[in-house]
Amino acid sequence: MRIVVLAGGIGGARFLRGLMSAVPEADITVIGNTGDDIHLFGLKVCPDLDTVMYTLGGGIHEEQGWGRADESFAVKEELAAYGVGPEWFGLGDRDFATHIVRTQMMSAGYPLSAVTEALCARWQPGVRLLPMTDDRVETHVLIDDPDEGRKAVHFQEYWVRLRASVPAHAVVPVGADQAKPAPGVLEAIAEADVVLFPPSNPVVSIGTILAVPGVREAIADAGVPVVGLSPIVGDAPVRGMADKVLAAVGVESTAAAVAQHYGSGLLDGWLVDLVDAGAVDEVEAAGIRCKAVPLMMTDAEATARMAAEALALAEEVRA
């Protein structure tokens, strides 16, 4: 079975681990969000790709969900001693090495997709990890700054520094309209037996991937089941601050509203949590097959069951 998964960071990575446990023989291609990539200290940092790579490769800081296990922070301390910031982005020493290798390869002319493949040669994530694009896309968030008025900040500044504590007026994947899908992305979608949307952020993760011209169309036209899992449980995001960016795109923070945001033209099936069983009818009325199942990724087994439910719903849709 060939599965294509659109993934953001922590939620996507943990879901993938469950999926691989549910269907160990599956051929999985992950299309990773690069809209939250950022240049820090002259280095190219790809938080979502790295979270997937570290999580599936056994290098992740498990409790934190991002960054490396057994991490130290000598480089960051020294940069601060030089007065070089930002200090709000927590890069550890081991993590720095990844960004140094990536930046060196990119400076030598390799596209991000080739660099990602090279990094994965070490981590052996067990999936094919593709960036959504080799082109530069940067998600910006429009906020009201107390001093400077309305202005756009990098997504990481909004998310990490400001902790999404101020209203987001708009979320703009800058550069996405000019981006081309990375080599292999459209081919993987065209050859997929099923496409899954993990409980990743529907705006700044999956939404950004879908904003790359050709990706949404390829998924809609693939003629295979497209099934998603709600990142909203009981009207609040399971983790992260998805509600803040959903508001920016005018979508309610409910499992049903997110399904309708994707729309029946794209989505064939939608899993909501048991607490949102009341939303099933509304989603189905919108033309999307819906089922309520436990959606908390509390441990590996629960996550594997979620993945199995998503695949079962895909088969239901297909039949």
Add this chain to the structure above:
Amino acid sequence: MRIVVLAGGIGGARFLRGLMSAVPEADITVIGNTGDDIHLFGLKVCPDLDTVMYTLGGGIHEEQGWGRADESFAVKEELAAYGVGPEWFGLGDRDFATHIVRTQMMSAGYPLSAVTEALCARWQPGVRLLPMTDDRVETHVLIDDPDEGRKAVHFQEYWVRLRASVPAHAVVPVGADQAKPAPGVLEAIAEADVVLFPPSNPVVSIGTILAVPGVREAIADAGVPVVGLSPIVGDAPVRGMADKVLAAVGVESTAAAVAQHYGSGLLDGWLVDLVDAGAVDEVEAAGIRCKAVPLMMTDAEATARMAAEALALAEEVRA
């Protein structure tokens, strides 16, 4: 008193510490060798400038003489895990931060001299540290490779990887002939009351600085005493492998031969160690005032005495 010191790495840095202790009120400008600079992992590394900066700024690994105290090696371990080398160059985590800041600033368009000034804003070395040039100069060493025949390798590869274990047929400061002295270099020399050559490597450290067009001439024309300290004691280098590169330029590894290599057109005074007292007459016959004093930088006091002797010889020459 305005003193200009031409400095390589460890020897130059330790001498400077002695000099500052001997004449705390002096206004010292250090012209640092950049011929052993190297790009590693996409980062610009300046071993000699950093050794001076860390030594005078209190960050040096004292026993080792280069690199940072309390150093860790997580980044290097990770790079090795990615299969990215070279592994023979020992960059620690704290040291990496310096190279990251430097590379980021240079990518933003700042010349090395401005970057060095910015780094020194943290370290407060107590001297004005100038790179010899803002242009790229790379010292290459011509060796016989068992497989590839005669070829040029970067000085660091010769020195660190090969530990100068093979004969050096030539030492070439590539790019030096096109380099311009960094801002402030010629001015500092013109305004100096005395110019000192510490017991640094006469070929790959001081020789490289002198190879930047205009520097040798400025020193010779400054009309102030130019005094050097022999890096050779008892026919062997005090530290390092100066004899190997001296052979490449056809100079004997003796205190007298090094003085004559600099020449009376440049050098006014020369200190040799007590064990080389027999060389004093030969050096003086070559037109260079010479004195035998203890030249082992065994501790801070001994080093300060050496610096004081050099300044005393300068006054003798001046009178």
